[in-house]
Amino acid sequence: MVTIAVTAEGPDEPRFAVSPETVKKLAALGAKxxxxxxxxxxxxxxxxxxxxxxxxxxxxxxxxLAGADILLKVRRPAADELGQLKQGALAAAILDPYDRAGIEPLAATGVNLFSMEFMPRISRAQSMDVLSSQANLAGYKAVVDAASLFGQALPMMMTAAGTVPAAKVFVMGVGVAGLQAIATARRLGGVVTATDVRPATKEQVQSLGAKFVAVEDEEFKQAQTAAGYAKPMSAEYQAKQAELVANHLKTQDIVITTALIPGRPAPRLITSAMVANMKPGAVIIDLAAERGGNCEATVPGQTVEVGGVKIVGAVNLAASVPVNASSLYAKNLYAFLELFFDKKDKTFNINWDDEIVKGTLVARDGKIVHPSLAPQSA
Incomplete structure (x- = not known):
């Protein structure tokens, strides 16, 4: 019988890698x-x-941990945890794999490491997509937190004493987090606009009742990778987009930034000069704070005020709704592990040629093996 170990996370991580629901399902597969x-x-x-x-x-x-075959974590496990597992064991977690200095000691333990961030964006892996499940919650919570900090009502209210105008909400970066932020802000009654360099997002934004804001030139039409991520844009395009955004920001009450490119620092979307021209009382929630921030004034993990504008360096925002975040993450892990079990005879076997396995495998037999990390290897 395969034994799955689940240990406590660090003090700053309230999420958990299994739920009662997934424990029951894992037991049904034949795991302890x-x-x-x-x-x-x-x-x-x-x-x-x-x-x-x-x-x-x-x-x-x-x-x-003693002699376990599998370790499930939310955050990257410590090397001494991996050392207590059975030889040839596997560990699955959000590994932050581009931090090579942090990954190499883990790879050296010989445990097969799977990074859930590397889950391929294919239809059969949708139920395993950790980035999407957690970003969805982060986008929701960003708007709720912004509404709390804003100090004014979001929806338009027509009263006998006068009309309360609707708040203007601008979402920068229309991935999973951005789309949820748009939907949440609309539900709360805000007037919502959004921007992204990927042309496919325009229709998504409009379908949620928001207005799309972008420089729509020829470069914009080619600004998306086959995997659905944004491509780095030319300096010329960035300058044109920055001018458009700067003028738009002057009238906005709440700004949610979500733009990230895998393996790179967060793109700088809002300069200090842009912040200086925003309305006092405006709020920026920067969901890219962990990667340096989309806003020049962002301080990761802190809320700062610049000229009356509050800038929130949101870190691990999904974890601020840990019950939901853990339940979804646990389901992602269960769907991933289910690949390895034969439901008839309840045996465990990894198909190393499966594209999901290849896509998420970071280290095997003591070596870092993921293609996106290979150019850095010695």
Missing amino acids: VRVQSGAGLRSRFSDEALAAAGAEIASSAAAA
Whole structure:
């Protein structure tokens, strides 16, 4: 029987890698799930609930890890955790794989490492897409937090005493987080505009009842990779787009920035000069803060005020709704592990040629093997 270990995350990470629902499903596949006592409490998954679903509750992290075949985590595990697993074991987590200095010691343990951020954007992997499940919640929470900080109402209100104008909300970057931010802001009654360099997003923005704002030239029409990500744009295009955005920002009340390019620092979308021209009382929520921020004035993990404009360096925003975030993340992991189980005889076997396995495998047999990391290898 395959043993799956799940241990507590660090103090800054309230999310958890399994839920009572996925414990039950993993047990049905033929796995034994061993959970460190108390590790799920910050996501409101008690030991009792996990045990009732079929988990074995271990008294310590070491007891949960000892000889396990699989380690499931939210954040990157420590090398000493991996060292307690069975030889040839696998670990799946949000590994932050482009941090090569952090990954190399983990690879050296010989554990097969799977980075959930590298999940291929293909139809059969949609249920495993961690970035989408967590970004969806981050986009929602960004608008809720912004509304709280704004200090004014979002919807237009017509009263006997006068009319309250609707707040203007601008979403920069229309991926999963951006689309959810648009939808949430619209539900709250804001007048919503959005921008992105990918032409395919225009129709998505308009379908949610928002207005699309972008320089739509020939370069714009080619600004998307085959995988659906934004391409880096030329300096000429960036200058034209920056001018358009600068003028638009002057009238906005709430701005949500979500633009990220995998493996690169976050693109700079809002300069300090643009912030200086915004209305006092405006709020910027920067969802790219962990990668340096889309706004020049962003300080990761802090809220700063510049000329009356509040700028929130949002870090790990999905984790601020840990019950939902953990439930979705646990389902992502379950869908991924389900690939490896034969449901008839309940055996565990990895097909190393599967495109999902190839796409997410970062390290195997002590070596970093992922193609996107290969150019940096010695």
